[in-house]
Amino acid sequence: MVSSPASVARAEPYSRVVVRAALWLAFLAPFFYLSYGFANWLASRRDDVGSIVFSWEHGIPFLAWTIVPYWSINLFYGLSLLLNNDRQGVDRLAGRYLTAQIVAVICFILFPLTATFVRPATTGLPGFLFAVLGGFDKPFNQAPSLHIALLAIIWDHWRHRLGGLLLPLWHGWSFLIGASVLTTWQHHFIDIPTGALLGFFALWLFPRSGALPFVGFRLTNDAKARRLARFYALGAVLALAGAALGAFLCAVALFLLWPALALAIVAFAYAGAGEKVFQKSADGTMTLASRVLLLPYRLGARANIWAWTRNLAPQVAIAEGVFLGRFPTASEANSFGTVIDLAAELEKPATTDCRWISFPMIDLLPPPLAIRQQAAGALENARRDGTVLVCCALGFQRSAGVVAEWLVATGRAGTPALAREMLAAAGRPIHLAEATGRAAS
Numbered sequence: 259m260v261s262s263p264a265s266v267a268r269a270e271p272y273s274r275v276v277v278r279a280a281l282w283l284a285f286l287a288p289f290f291y292l293s294y295g296f297a298n299w300l301a302s303r304r305d306d307v308g309s310i311v312f313s314w315e316h317g318i319p320f321l322a323w324t325i326v327p328y329w330s331i332n333l334f335y336g337l338s339l340l341l342n343n344d345r346q347g348v349d350r351l352a353g354r355y356l357t358a359q360i361v362a363v364i365c366f367i368l369f370p371l372t373a374t375f376v377r378p379a380t381t382g383l384p385g386f387l388f389a390v391l392g393g394f395d396k397p398f399n400q401a402p403s404l405h406i407a408l409l410a411i412i413w414d415h416w417r418h419r420l421g422g423l424l425l426p427l428w429h430g431w432s433f434l435i436g437a438s439v440l441t442t443w444q445h446h447f448i449d450i451p452t453g454a455l456l457g458f459f460a461l462w463l464f465p466r467s468g469a470l471p472f473v474g475f476r477l478t479n480d481a482k483a484r485r486l487a488r489f490y491a492l493g494a495v496l497a498l499a500g501a502a503l504g505a506f507l508c509a510v511a512l513f514l515l516w517p518a519l520a521l522a523i524v525a526f527a528y529a530g531a532g533e534k535v536f537q538k539s540a541d542g543t544m545t546l547a548s549r550v551l552l553l554p555y556r557l558g559a560r561a562n563i564w565a566w567t568r569n570l571a572p573q574v575a576i577a578e579g580v581f582l583g584r585f586p587t588a589s590e591a592n593s594f595g596t597v598i599d600l601a602a603e604l605e606k607p608a609t610t611d612c613r614w615i616s617f618p619m620i621d622l623l624p625p626p627l628a629i630r631q632q633a634a635g636a637l638e639n640a641r642r643d644g645t646v647l648v649c650c651a652l653g654f655q656r657s658a659g660v661v662a663e664w665l666v667a668t669g670r671a672g673t674p675a676l677a678r679e680m681l682a683a684a685g686r687p688i689h690l691a692e693a694t695g696r697a698a699s
Contacts, residue, residue: 270344279339282352286359291465297399301370309374310448310509313404320377321441322384327431328438329387331409338415351415353464358407358456362399371400375443388442395479403445403453409435410457414546418466448509455516455551462523462537462547471535473528478530483623490525494518498625517554522638524555533602533618542599542606542614549605559603559651566652573653574684577670579645580637582661582686584653595644598637615640617657634664658688 276591301307335355342348368639380388413432420428440493463471478484497518504511514670527535537548563584572590573583581594588607595613597604602618619625633648637660640646662677663671671677674690681688 273299275342275345275348276340278345278348279342279526282339282348283336286352286355289356290359293359293529294366294399294404297363297366297370300367301372301399304370307370309372309446310505310512311374311446312448312509315440315447317432318440318443320375320443321438322380322388324438324441325380325384325387325391326406327434328442328444329391330431330434331405334412334416336410338412341415341419347466350464350466351411354411354460355408357460357463358404358411361456361459362402362404362407362453365402366399369401371446371449373400373444373446377443387576391444400445401449401452401556402456403439403449404456405439405445406436406450406453407457407460410454411460414461417528442631448512452512452515455519458547458550459519462545462551465537465545465547468537468539469534471523471531471537475526478528478529480623483528487525487528488546490521490528492522494525497521516551520552520555525554527620528623532622536602536618538602538605538616538618540616542597542610543615544605552603556603563651566654570686573647573649574686575664576661576684579641580661580664581645581647582653582657582681582684583647583649584649585649586647592648593645594647596640596646598640598646598648598657598660600633600648600650600660604651613640613643617660619650621651621656625656625659630660630663633660634667637661638668639663654687658686658690662690 339348339351342351369526375426377388379385409432413428416428417425436450439450440447451661465471471557478487495518497514501512501518504514523535527533535548536552537545567584571583572586573581576582583590585599585601585604586607587598588609591607591610591614592612597606597610597612597614599614599616600619600621606614615636617629617636619629637646637648648657648661658681661683662671662674663678666672666674671680678688678690680689
């Protein structure tokens, strides 16, 4: 069910939330119509506006009644701003709206596309709604579909606030809104995945809670981090170039925009944003936007895990119920009392029911000493309640460094060098900084 303003505990009066929402609407609505109209006007003056249409799209039926769910997104747009617990929630939702609108309009100006299907005449309510739509919406603003981008944002907003029977009804209505961009002949198919990518990017940029990925960014001085940032940035540029050039041959190449964005986010992490770009919480879960946007990168990370560890034992015993290993499957994790997870880039398996404690650390870079010490302290506390697996992606560096920290801090190893010897004796490859015995990443 919908949580009413009176039923939700708030740190501030709801009247302030309404005022903040009204102020944002007073800005966003004119901004939308002015910028959207300007992009339309520019495209209408060009004689080189093309289109991207798959042959199978000619079989999509025109369903006049679907203009109703198509239009309904305007209602949810405003209601979503009003349905917030505090002004921060309003600001973050408005930030998502603004991000989607700015990026979409820039794309419409730089790379305009046109819809090619001519709608048949309609009457009644659908006819009226199509007439109103045609008064300001010209056929030039296509990919990415701003309608789909906003739908992704609004769908995510309401799915956290609905329960019971209302939640599946909301999913169904959202599906109708999404499908309506095709059945009203407003968009072509390629506009949908590009619009969804934009929507999830806006969700990632302004998450519901936690730190914003760009806040506190400082360009790193670490030479290795800069090198890794350049490496991933180059990958993003190559994927983007492949999408742009490949689109002239086949529109499917535009799907390369997805890995291009994923690699750009990882490059941003190494450039100075750090592990918060992965949006991983202390219980090992991640935001939906992070899971979606970074899926291409995570598939590569999973392949890398398999390549490096396929001939190794998943975990090895170190001392007194403490194990060191690669990132576990759900069944492997459930065989331990606690998992201490150090991989910022990987999410806890969905069916895991053991205790899971995450200290997200970015791969291949030395984590702050304070974080290492916190993880080692959590390891010692968890060990008293049962077996503990300390893991990262491969189990070679981040996790080995924390276990080494724990061995020294608890007196099980007198020096970092002895801790390194104990880890090496367990039979697993480890990579620790020679000078300190602590993990290099």
